[in-house]
Amino acid sequence: MSAAATAIATSPRDSVENWPLLDRVGYYAAWTAGVALIVVAATIVIYLAIKGAQYFDLGMFTESPTADIDQSKSGGFKDPLLGTILLTVMATAIAAPIGVAIAVWLTEYGRPAWLARAVESGIEVVAGTPSIVLAIFGLLVFQQQALGFLSFEAEGNAVFGRSFIAAATMMSLIALPLVVGGTREALHAIPGHVREASYALGKTKAATIRRVLLPAARPGIGTGTALGMGRVAGDTAIVIVLLGATLQIQRGSDGLFGLFRGTGSTMTSYVFFNSPAGEGNAPEKAYLAAFVLLIVVMILNFAITRIARGRQVSWSR
Amino acid sequence: MLGAVACLVLVLIAGMVIFVFAKAWPSFAHNGLAWFGSGGDVDLQFEDIYNSPANPDEYVYELRAWPLLWGTFLITAGAVAIGLTFALFAAIFIVEFAPAQVNRILEPVVRLLAAVPSVVYGLIGILVLVPFVADHLLSQERKESVNYVVQLDGSGLMVGILILTVMITPIMVAIVVDALRAVPRSWIEGASALGANRWRVMWTIAVRTARPAIVAAAVLATARALGEAIMLSMVAGSASFAPNPLDGLTFFFEPTRPLASALVENVEGLTVVPLGQTLYAFAAILLVTSMALSLGGWAAKQPMRKYGVRP
Numbered sequence: 001m002s003a004a005a006t007a008i009a010t011s012p013r014d015s016v017e018n019w020p021l022l023d024r025v026g027y028y029a030a031w032t033a034g035v036a037l038i039v040v041a042a043t044i045v046i047y048l049a050i051k052g053a054q055y056f057d058l059g060m061f062t063e064s065p066t067a068d069i070d071q072s073k074s075g076g077f078k079d080p081l082l083g084t085i086l087l088t089v090m091a092t093a094i095a096a097p098i099g100v101a102i103a104v105w106l107t108e109y110g111r112p113a114w115l116a117r118a119v120e121s122g123i124e125v126v127a128g129t130p131s132i133v134l135a136i137f138g139l140l141v142f143q144q145q146a147l148g149f150l151s152f153e154a155e156g157n158a159v160f161g162r163s164f165i166a167a168a169t170m171m172s173l174i175a176l177p178l179v180v181g182g183t184r185e186a187l188h189a190i191p192g193h194v195r196e197a198s199y200a201l202g203k204t205k206a207a208t209i210r211r212v213l214l215p216a217a218r219p220g221i222g223t224g225t226a227l228g229m230g231r232v233a234g235d236t237a238i239v240i241v242l243l244g245a246t247l248q249i250q251r252g253s254d255g256l257f258g259l260f261r262g263t264g265s266t267m268t269s270y271v272f273f274n275s276p277a278g279e280g281n282a283p284e285k286a287y288l289a290a291f292v293l294l295i296v297v298m299i300l301n302f303a304i305t306r307i308a309r310g311r312q313v314s315w316s317r
Numbered sequence: 318m319l320g321a322v323a324c325l326v327l328v329l330i331a332g333m334v335i336f337v338f339a340k341a342w343p344s345f346a347h348n349g350l351a352w353f354g355s356g357g358d359v360d361l362q363f364e365d366i367y368n369s370p371a372n373p374d375e376y377v378y379e380l381r382a383w384p385l386l387w388g389t390f391l392i393t394a395g396a397v398a399i400g401l402t403f404a405l406f407a408a409i410f411i412v413e414f415a416p417a418q419v420n421r422i423l424e425p426v427v428r429l430l431a432a433v434p435s436v437v438y439g440l441i442g443i444l445v446l447v448p449f450v451a452d453h454l455l456s457q458e459r460k461e462s463v464n465y466v467v468q469l470d471g472s473g474l475m476v477g478i479l480i481l482t483v484m485i486t487p488i489m490v491a492i493v494v495d496a497l498r499a500v501p502r503s504w505i506e507g508a509s510a511l512g513a514n515r516w517r518v519m520w521t522i523a524v525r526t527a528r529p530a531i532v533a534a535a536v537l538a539t540a541r542a543l544g545e546a547i548m549l550s551m552v553a554g555s556a557s558f559a560p561n562p563l564d565g566l567t568f569f570f571e572p573t574r575p576l577a578s579a580l581v582e583n584v585e586g587l588t589v590v591p592l593g594q595t596l597y598a599f600a601a602i603l604l605v606t607s608m609a610l611s612l613g614g615w616a617a618k619q620p621m622r623k624y625g626v627r628p
Contacts, residue, residue: 037426301428
């Protein structure tokens with residue numbers, strides 16, 4: 001959104017006061033809408049900042065949550081915080097390579113054309129699918145007997161179907177369209193003569209993509225991935241359905257894979273369970289957790305702005 | 318090889334449709350078209366389904382989902398209608414009228430509003446807006462007037478629509494801004510040269526050219542609004558009640574429960590076979606609607622290609 005790119009040059013005599021009434025109404029409505037957006041965002045951030053500061057407690061970051069009616073004993077959100085980080089990293093690790101691959105295929109190959117169009121609209125469909133639908137579809141998939149090794153096995157050979165792997169796989173679908181979108185945009189922005197120059201030097205198409213196009217598209221890939229991470233960190237439905245939303249991280253077995261098989265919760269589900277709508281009902285803890293979540297989202301947003309502004313490759317003709 | 322990865326997306330969508338519908342079929346089959354009709358109390362029907370006997374032949378499937386569908390429709394339509402108007406004016410502001418300094422703030426603000434987790438919106442709604450409505454906007458008489466049908470506690474249609482509007486407006490603003498920026502500059506300058514003022518130029522030339530994008534924005538925001546489960550289950554009242562527009566002002570305070578919220582609230586009952594199948598029927602409805610909307614939005618954006626906006 002570059003400022004004033006389309007600003008119309010006007011003569012000094014064309015001031016708003018001389019416009020017809022309806023035009024003036026429209027003009028002020030536009031101002032109101034713009035200012036209202038800023039006011040709403042500022043209200044949310046400031047309100048949560050005040051509440052977060054009011055209930056700030058360093059212990060919340062280092063204590064595991066426990067189930068206790070006495071709120072002074074129900075612990076902090078160490079496990080949910082770790083859960084958010086782990087889940088976001090896992091989901092991004094799945095979504096980023098697949099998303100970049102799809103975007104490269106769409107822009108650089110895209111043959112046959114009907115298949116490319118189908119995939120393109122397919123991405124759109126995935127982007128529009130509600131996360132709760134993805135969640136219970138994921139449950140259906142990961143409860144298959146063959147995928148039992150990816151989650152707990154309950155008694156009677158029933159597969160539990162809820163684990164970090166299950167949740168991360170479905171979460172990656174939320175991030176995927178954003179990664180694809182960011183990468184595609186960046187690849188489209190690279191002029192054709194750059195590709196031709198690479199071919200002229202004898203590079204193959206695959207080498208061109210790897211050595212020339214992908215490095216140049218890095219800011220776009222970064223933006224898309226960061227957007228995707230924000231969405232993953234902010235989703236609740238998949239966590240509640242597919243991660244088990246257990247208070248503490250429960251390992252499925254020993255080792256790293258056991259952690260991936262295990263269940264846990266994230267900051268979003270922690271906020272939900274501690275809101276009056278959930279079972280915990282500890283608004284102070286929910287406020288602090290929500291503020292932490294907001295900070296995470298704001299950091300990611302800041303990163304996006306930085307990535308988008310810096311490292312802009314300018315192609316000379 | 319890359320093509321095979323891309324095809325995974327199509328396989329996934331096909332798998333999703335087949336799996337979900339196969340699982341949902343008994344619920345549709347037992348109720349027929351009456352599934353979409355009204356009749357009885359949905360909450361009681363849920364209970365009966367949950368408590369159905371263990372014998373597969375005696376499973377209870379009786380469900381009349383109209384209150385949930387109606388609630389989904391009301392909240393989505395309300396939020397999209399308000400949000401679209403708002404987003405249109407905000408986009409015009411960003412593209413044409415905002416001073417550069419204001420735009421430097423507005424750009425991250427729009428992105429932030431789009432990125433705030435829905436559960437945070439829900440928390441603010443349930444801890445701030447719901448008590449406010451209950452204390453200041455809801456009179457005792459109003460509560461008593463409908464007490465024999467439904468309890469009013471502040472959460473309901475109005476708060477749900479309000480927060481959902483805040484959630485989906487930034488999505489629409491982003492799409493409309495891109496489209497308005499892509500309007501050929503010569504058209505805008507031409508209109509200016511003919512003596513139209515800045516507002517007229519935006520309203521009659523730019524907005525009209527960007528119509529496909531505005532439709533696409535509305536459609537995509539609808540898809541997003543439909544799937545919002547957590548926030549609405551927190552602030553929309555969580556009663557399977559169909560708000561009645563004939564109730565006058567009370568209508569806006571009546572609680573309801575959209576499909577997606579009903580799904581997330583009953584998710585613990587998935588292990589009970591008939592309830593699970595009923596919930597997958599909800600998912601099937603949501604899946605089909607959101608798919609149609611996504612494809613519709615994608616198709617609606619296609620005419621903008623000729624101005625260089627990539628869908």
